[in-house]
Amino acid sequence: MLDTRRPGLVHACMAVLRRDLTLAWRQRGDMMLPVLYALIVTSLFPFALGPESALLRRIAGGAVLVTVLLAMLLALDAMFRSDIEDGSLEQLMLAPQPLALMMGMKILAHWLATALPLIVIAPLLAGMLHLPGAVMPVLLAALLLATPLLSLLGGILVALTAGTRRSGMLLALMLLPLCVPVVIFAAGALAAAQEGLPWIAPIAWLGAALVLAVVLAPLACAAALRIALDS
Amino acid sequence: MANWIPLWLHKLSSPPVFYRFAGVLRPWAIALAVLLGLVALYGGLVLAPPDYQQGDDYRIIFIHVPSAWMSLFIYGVMGVAAFIALVWRIKLAEVVAMASAPIGAAFTFITLVTGSLWGVRMWGTWWTWDARLTSELVLLFLYLGVIALYHSFEDRRQGARTAAFLALIGIVNVPIVHFSVVWWNTLHQGSTIKLLGPSTIAPGMVWPLLTMMVATKLYYVASLCSRARADLLALESGKDWVRQIAENEVRG
Amino acid sequence: MNAASLQSFLAMGGYAVYVWPAYGVFFIVLLIDWLAPQFRRRRLLRELRARMARQGARKERASSPSPLRGEGWGEGPRLP
């Protein structure tokens, strides 16, 4: 064997995370696009439904949630796209590191770069639609659990489309069935909070789903990638 | 020992053998399906007594319920075939999984349309966000996703394996969706409608229903044979047995 | 079955508007599903025959000496 210094797992994870975050920072203009998109969509609601604040307040939670999820869908396609095009995904697959963990890191980096800015402006979006201030923490909790779930599920699907050329609409079609439960529970928590009902149960369900997804989704993502690129 | 069963299966999974087998099975399956279907329709539309609670529109169940049953059954078959395709990389399993998807989508679509036609009078609306209907709609999207993913690949086999993976994810997803929609309905205390109410079904209605279920199963077998034959021809177009078929058909 | 009973059968107790479209959709969708693979199969075989004819023609051309082609032409470029 060669006398080498093989890096540990933590070291490799940090390398992936650092590179992807550096890349995201270098192209921070792209990072702002989903945020801008969410702002535009949210400002369309009052124009479409009328500025009556009682109505807006009723739909605010769901509208912000759906807007954020759509904005994430917009950015999902780019998760591995450039890595496939420039060959760095192949290099990653050939590295002596567990692919599932590396994929998990890539998904984490993608979540930090796209979902976190959306969560940061979510209170602003909710404010535009007159969401009551008391519900705001529930909105943030729901988003903090629902967005990583979507990133993880989306990661699997993006890996599946890795061998195809275009995937925008295809991703939406594939993601819709998977995100139905996420939307239901996240919006359910918001609705319950708005009506003054206990909202812990749906949040707990989301949390349980997130724990499961954190464990399983990177494995599925790695498996999907191997299947999709095996040709 | 019963060693011949795996041997027979192994032989059957060879594309030219299955092509011929499907060619023999197909006419019998479709003939039987049409025959049983006609019997079931006669029983359901003519012989079965009108329901004492509902009017004659309940007669939609003779196609609605078998279709709904088929939409789930075919997804199950597709899932099993997808699993076999991914684990053992058997070409025929890939073909069966991908040939099942459009048939399943067709039955799911029929279920949604007939259910909505029935629902117009039952609920007074075309659509309600009931757990079953919503799950069925999600099922349709799953089927469409599998079909679209399959066709987005240039390499058929690669597309089949990738779509098979998606089909397996969908199997996990369907119960979760159903559970979440049930929970969602309790939250919003919306329409709690039972598709098949507690009303006892008259025996005159049962046998046409069961006959129709058998007929749709047979139809699925026939259609699967049809699609699998076409897919095998496309997949193996470089092989001699396909070339021979092409030459023979031009003479015949 | 006389005309009156046929008429009442077609009327479906006043629900003809719902029952018959449902059955119509059922049969039309399944008919399309049944016919599509047959057409596809026929099209595939037609394309294959055309491809075989092209390949045969190319082989013939390769066996007859041609001043334009080098000796490596016999293999031919692979079809995509």
Next chain:
Amino acid sequence: MTEMTDAPATTPLLEARALGFHRQDEPVFGPLDFRLAAGELMLIEGDNGSGKTTLMRILTGLLRPEEGELLWRGEPLTWDRCSGEVVFLGHQLGLKAELSPRENLAFTIGLHGHRNQSDIDGALRQVGLTGYEDEPVRKLSAGQKKRVALARLLLIPAALWLLDEPYANLDRSGIELVDALLEAHIAHGGAALVTSHGAVQFHGGEPQRIRLHA
């Protein structure tokens, strides 16, 4: 670089037995047999479309062979068995255009580790990119990008190099650089497979040659 302890001379690093691949039932390349031991170089020659890149992808373990066997140190090759011991340089270099050569190589080291007594600046100096360490890769020329990828070969502690068209886009001195890298790698007991559509000069002994036909 340190000397490698030799594997038993009887088991080659990489062995192919009747290896074949089809795409849509058209053969991409025919049954291939070869053995590659440590300290050996093999050239794979063939025209465009003869399946060189497909063969390379199979040898990395990214693609499954459909026929025949592929053995890595005497055992069936799977991607996890050979990962880390194989380095692959393909048409796509696997470099991030927005990052500098130094950042790109730091990522490589983070995943693969590096050979003893090798460092990024030294590797970049060896491939002749001194002064370009912090330039974004997108500003480099095609040949310079190739050199960044070649620097990866110096850093990654791999026994087998799979180089797909390593001479493409390189000038005279770049070609000599590749030859020198290969010679040093072979001399230290490494093995390499190199594809090329043209003639290749190699000074460190006569390499094995495989010719693929379209």
